[in-house]
Amino acid sequence: MPRVTMDVSLDDLKTMVLQLSPPDLLTLADTVETRAETINMMQLAETGFQEWNDPEEDIYHAET
Numbered sequence: 001m002p003r004v005t006m007d008v009s010l011d012d013l014k015t016m017v018l019q020l021s022p023p024d025l026l027t028l029a030d031t032v033e034t035r036a037e038t039i040n041m042m043q044l045a046e047t048g049f050q051e052w053n054d055p056e057e058d059i060y061h062a063e064t
Helices: 010-017 022-048
Strands: none
Touching: none
16 A cells, blocks of 8 residues: 655644544544553663673674
8 A cells, every 4th residue: 555645744733633523532542642652662672672782692693
């Protein structure tokens, strides 16, 4: 499926979102919250694995 992109300012997006029906607004809010939580957890996980990022132990990129 082709991707469609739009050049929309944040203010324009806010205006469009506020025109949604209450059920659609709640669905959107839930979707955005889930996405934000996922991003936060991924960023937190990245910091936890930095201690394992040791170039001397990089066995997966070792030349044979």
